Amino acid sequence: MNKVLVFGASGSTGKQVVKTLLDRQIIVTAVVRNSVSFSKHVPDEANLVVLEADITNEPMSFYSNCIDENDAIVSCLGHNMTLAGVFGSPRLLVHDVMQNIVNTIKDTKPKALKKLILMSSAAVTNAHISEVPPLSERLVVSVLRTFVPPHLDNEKAAELLHCQATKNRSIEWVIVRPDALFDEKYESPFDVCDSPSRNSIFNSGKTSRINVANFMSKLVTDEALWHKWKGKMPVIYNKI
Ligand SMILES: NC(=O)c1ccc[n+]([C@@H]2O[C@H](COP(=O)([O-])OP(=O)(O)OC[C@H]3O[C@@H](n4cnc5c(N)ncnc54)[C@H](OP(=O)(O)O)[C@@H]3O)[C@@H](O)[C@H]2O)c1
Secondary structure, three states, rough: OOEEEEEEOOOOHHHHHHHHHHHHOOOOEEEEOOOOHHHHHHHOOOOOEEEEEOOOOOOOOHHHHHOOOOOOOOOOOOOOOHHHHOOOOOOOOOHHHHOOOOHHHHHHOOOOOOEEEOOOOOOOOOOHHHOOHHHHHHHHHHHHHHHHHHHHHHHHHHHHHOHHHOOOOOOOEEEEEOOOEEEEOOOEEEEOOOOOOOOOOOOOEHHHHHHHHHHHHHHOOHHHHHHHHHHHHHHHHEOO
């Protein structure tokens, strides 16, 4: 496993994912909307390919070309926290990109397995293992689902992997669920659990982006860790 494609590479977590993968000698293709702005934060280096693209409008040939060349695909996509980012188009950014990835793998039938790693949220419930969040959380999340498109997007993207990717033998996936994100310079101790241990709305835990990045990168390079979490939705909390 030595080539990884990163969507949302310019985001706060995506940049850290790119850097931690490069630190592990992985060849990284970073898909970004603005390569000039990205290169101010992530310096050019031999193992880094920066691909400028409008992923919501690219033809399927774009997806097949870049997926074909990579062993793993990481998505750190998320809606920009502006009115246009939250309520404007594309409302199902993460889901639609994951759908394009899954369709491409289905159509191209690659010989080697593709690992998909999706950054999601602790507020997204894993219904497939009968998780039942507290009532107060469920009430607020049902409002979010109706009125705040990014939450529905994260739910639909996770469901897509559960339902469609699971049926495809060329795909294995992990959905990583951080709680409230914050920035920290260095990796720190963290816990990874099968399900949330806190109310993600009223008593959320904290998760540093650098810890998410390190966990995702380790999933790419550490086969035992991948085997432990494949087909699951690990929740990651910083230790307090
Ligand atoms: N905030 C929290 O506390 C929290 C907690 C748990 C989970 N999450 C989830 O974590 C994920 C990432 O968080 P983050 O803070 O790293 O996000 P972020 O910094 O906002 O990064 C979002 C990424 O998505 C890209 N993007 C946004 N709209 C796009 C579009 N229309 N077309 C193409 N690319 C687009 C951005 O590109 P540009 O740089 O070009 O804008 C950027 O690369 C999100 O899915 C979020 O739901 C967040």
